[in-house]
Amino acid sequence: MAQAGRAGLTTERLVRAGAELADEVGFEQATPAELARRFGVRTASLYSHVRNAHDLRTRIALLALEELADQVSTAVAGRAGKDALTAFANAYRDYALTHPGRFAAARYRLDPEAAATSAGVRHARMTRAILRGYDLAEPHQTHAVRLLGSVFSGYVGLEGAGGFSHSVPDSQESWSEILNALDVLLRTWPTTS
Amino acid sequence: MAQAGRAGLTTERLVRAGAELADEVGFEQATPAELARRFGVRTASLYSHVRNAHDLRTRIALLALEELADQVSTAVAGRAGKDALTAFANAYRDYALTHPGRFAAARYRLDPEAAATSAGVRHARMTRAILRGYDLAEPHQTHAVRLLGSVFSGYVGLEGAGGFSHSVPDSQESWSEILNALDVLLRTWPTTS
DNA sequence: TAATTTGCCTAATTCGATTAGGCAAATGCA
DNA sequence: TGCATTTGCCTAATCGAATTAGGCAAATTA
Numbered sequence: 399m400a401q402a403g404r405a406g407l408t409t410e411r412l413v414r415a416g417a418e419l420a421d422e423v424g425f426e427q428a429t430p431a432e433l434a435r436r437f438g439v440r441t442a443s444l445y446s447h448v449r450n451a452h453d454l455r456t457r458i459a460l461l462a463l464e465e466l467a468d469q470v471s472t473a474v475a476g477r478a479g480k481d482a483l484t485a486f487a488n489a490y491r492d493y494a495l496t497h498p499g500r501f502a503a504a505r506y507r508l509d510p511e512a513a514a515t516s517a518g519v520r521h522a523r524m525t526r527a528i529l530r531g532y533d534l535a536e537p538h539q540t541h542a543v544r545l546l547g548s549v550f551s552g553y554v555g556l557e558g559a560g561g562f563s564h565s566v567p568d569s570q571e572s573w574s575e576i577l578n579a580l581d582v583l584l585r586t587w588p589t590t591s
Numbered sequence: 592m593a594q595a596g597r598a599g600l601t602t603e604r605l606v607r608a609g610a611e612l613a614d615e616v617g618f619e620q621a622t623p624a625e626l627a628r629r630f631g632v633r634t635a636s637l638y639s640h641v642r643n644a645h646d647l648r649t650r651i652a653l654l655a656l657e658e659l660a661d662q663v664s665t666a667v668a669g670r671a672g673k674d675a676l677t678a679f680a681n682a683y684r685d686y687a688l689t690h691p692g693r694f695a696a697a698r699y700r701l702d703p704e705a706a707a708t709s710a711g712v713r714h715a716r717m718t719r720a721i722l723r724g725y726d727l728a729e730p731h732q733t734h735a736v737r738l739l740g741s742v743f744s745g746y747v748g749l750e751g752a753g754g755f756s757h758s759v760p761d762s763q764e765s766w767s768e769i770l771n772a773l774d775v776l777l778r779t780w781p782t783t784s
Numbered sequence: 785t786a787a788t789t790t791g792c793c794t795a796a797t798t799c800g801a802t803t804a805g806g807c808a809a810a811t812g813c814a
Numbered sequence: 815t816g817c818a819t820t821t822g823c824c825t826a827a828t829c830g831a832a833t834t835a836g837g838c839a840a841a842t843t844a
Contacts, residue, residue: 441832442832537759544769545772551749552743588771588775639823
């Protein structure tokens with residue numbers, strides 16, 4: 399991190415450090431300027447490794463999406479039904495609580511090109527895999543996938559924004575009960591309005 | 592908007608214009624500089640009316656929260672049960688679709704001081720009011736409140752990020768079926784795990 | 785060791801946010 | 815109506831972030 403000779407910058411290293419920086423100070427504040435400061439180099443030096451600030455953010459987002467997909471897929475492996483549902487949900491939430499900056503990055507608006515190379519597909523596939531343990535035909539399955547995605551992302555988002563802190567009952571309690579309720583709902587999904 | 596004499600700046604007018612600007616170019620891009628451009632004044636001139644950029648954003652957020660609470664409370668008035676649930680949800684989603692920038696503003700992280708004077712309390716009260724039509728005792732009621740908040744904010748967030756666009760089935764279909772499923776879930780909420 | 789590549793630097797530009805201080809237009813008061 | 819005061823927007827200036835161009839030295843290759 400000093401200034402003797404070369405700092406050993408790499409796109410890879412910048413992105414990893416950027417992700418850590420995001421967890422420490424927030425994704426918004428994970429700027430090229432701050433990142434350069436951490437490496438003990440001038441901001442301009444980053445531009446041989448990342449195209450610009452947006453490129454840096456995009457790469458951090460892609461990293462976060464991969465990591466999240468890895469964690470979730472590990473957690474879900476070998477499980478089915480409610481077990482798989484809670485494993486998925488907990489892995490997702492844990493990642494967000496442990497890596498708030500990365501998680502924010504994972505929600506960064508990607509341009510179509512970047513989105514195509516992202517782990518978004520894996521996420522979609524995994525969510526759908528959860529429903530294998532429940533008996534849901536299309537189009538209900540898609541509706542259910544969207545519900546799950548909404549609940550997870552919504553809950554974790556609100557929790558991260560401080561929505562449930564310092565209030566009774568505990569957030570963990572709500573989370574458990576909500577997962578239980580979702581399990582019941584998926585097993586008795588109404589197929590007519 | 593010209594430069595003859597005075598522009599008639601007001602905190603009120605800046606915030607309203609800021610909200611419109613946010614809907615047009617995104618909340619992130621709703622900056623003092625851009626706002627000043629729209630009014631045909633120098634950026635520095637805004638600083639007699641708002642403390643700084645953060646203050647401007649906070650005020651836009653507070654406006655959005657009020658508007659959203661107004662829309663929802665109007666929609667919910669005189670309804671109960673599933674009727675109230677869908678009215679609430681649709682008002683919420685409509686606001687987000689019609690005013691994406693304001694909706695993003697409503698999620699802006701407020702400092703405790705601002706949060707206290709916000710319509711956040713109204714939102715909480717209204718969500719809880721929905722559940723009056725369902726028979727849910729504490730602490731289940733709180734868990735259900737959190738679920739509803741998560742689903743609405745999560746779904747609308749994903750939809751706004753383009754999560755459900757260009758895919759089958761239609762987002763509107765999923766939304767309707769999800770609301771139906773939530774109604775069923777609330778009526779049969781599992782009180783034991 | 786010489787040649788080449790590569791990495792980080794300096795220099796310079798542009799733009800947004802912010803503060804200080806000034807002048808003229810609007811307003812209040814005799 | 816005329817003067818004093820307030821108020822609103824301006825100019826000027828600073829600071830910091832993002833970005834580009836071009837240079838020199840260190841690392842790599844031959």
